[in-house]
Amino acid sequence: MKFIKNHLMFILPLMAILLGIEFFLVFDRTTDSYERGLKEGYSMLVVAKKTMTLEELKQLNEHIDSSENIKRENIVDQIAKGISKSSAQEILQALPYFYSVRLDSYVSTSELEKIKKDLEKNKNIRNVETFGSSYSSNYRLFSFIKFTLRIFIVFMGVISLFLIIKQMEVWKYAHKERMQIMEIFGAPLMLRSGVLFKIALLDALVATIITGAFFLYLKFYWAGKSGIDIMMQNQEALFRMTDIAILLASAIAIVVFAVYTVVFSSAGGQE
């Protein structure tokens, strides 16, 4: 019972940190794809006095990714129904050029304003419509969710780190005497810490497997049936095999840190 308790006291906070790391990875991937969706669904309207190429627009601001010419003939067709062909021709000649412009990323509202100003500085551009209000509310909501989740993950990580430090003190108490005796008889650091390393590496492996299994369950069983759009659409982003390596490397790094902290603080050394 004591054996299981000792292991759980290290495995649980380690798992909390690994869950935090994995949530961070998953959230980043999911929001990346959501951000891509928002970016692709968004475009601004540029009204120009004469035709403008994409390169000309790109020179005005580096965020401009693509532009699409809105055919003026279609506009005239919509607004000049029932009027003569020559009048329609006159309207067409008087009409400016319209471009639907897409950006390379989902930028902030202040950046959006800057893009607008950069474009309007060009004498050939008559007007730029950014549809700022709907963009702004989307962006703020998105940023808020991203920020709060990251804060939560960091908070969870800090609390877990405190729990690990607490467990390190228990280890220190339990192993200090043995390590000091071994040190007196000339045992090198690796031999003194060998037992601790074995225990901690086993715990790291267990924590990684449980965390990985949890996310695999989420990916293959829960996400598909959850009814949550963002989960169903991003099922693939929920867990990747490379995540196992990231989780294991993180767990081992925490273990090495924990064990060496115990070993060095238990060392008698020279007085």
Add this chain to the structure above:
Amino acid sequence: MSNVISASHLTLAYDRGKKEIIKDATFNIKKGDFVFITGPSGSGKSTLLKALYGQIKPIEGNLVVGGLDLTTARQRKLQDLRTHMGIIFQDYKLINEWTVAKNVVLPLMIAGYSLDVQQTQAHRLLKHVKLSEHADKYPMELSGGEQQRVGVARALSKNPVVILADEPTGNLDEYSSNVIWDLMENACQQLETTVLVVTHKIPSIFSLPYRHFIIESKGVYEVH
């Protein structure tokens, strides 16, 4: 015969030199010497012993043990030196979660001997200290005298150049104490091991020729 331990104008102190324990001590100990170090409580007997196994660094003078200058030795060299020493403590310092047999062969384990050699040596040493039947027990299951015999067996396990003993019989009754003295006398006589014992009182049953140092008023003096 060559010196195993050589101290020259040795000064030992705690609190970064503020609290001097031993000052300007000079002495030499040769191979095969059996040395008693006595002195009042708090005189620095255990401090001197700690300095001999490198736990305390001298603040002045020189201290050479087994050819290694402890005033300048690095941790790696100190570790190496300790593997050639047998150290016996008043409070035994056995590892309670290990069996008696495993405790005995700790120095062999550190030196990287194979499990077979460790087992053979554990059997031989425990037979030598008359604890063969306790090999698989844990230290807490033994009496104080038996635990100290395990400590002596551990100290002898790698045929050390020098044995340092800090009040080895301080917690034992007369019978157990006599057994421990007997074991240490044998080690000195048969293996020509240098033995340094810190004690309050030299045992009356001791039969070997020995040297006697007294620590008093921070000085180390040999009694002739």
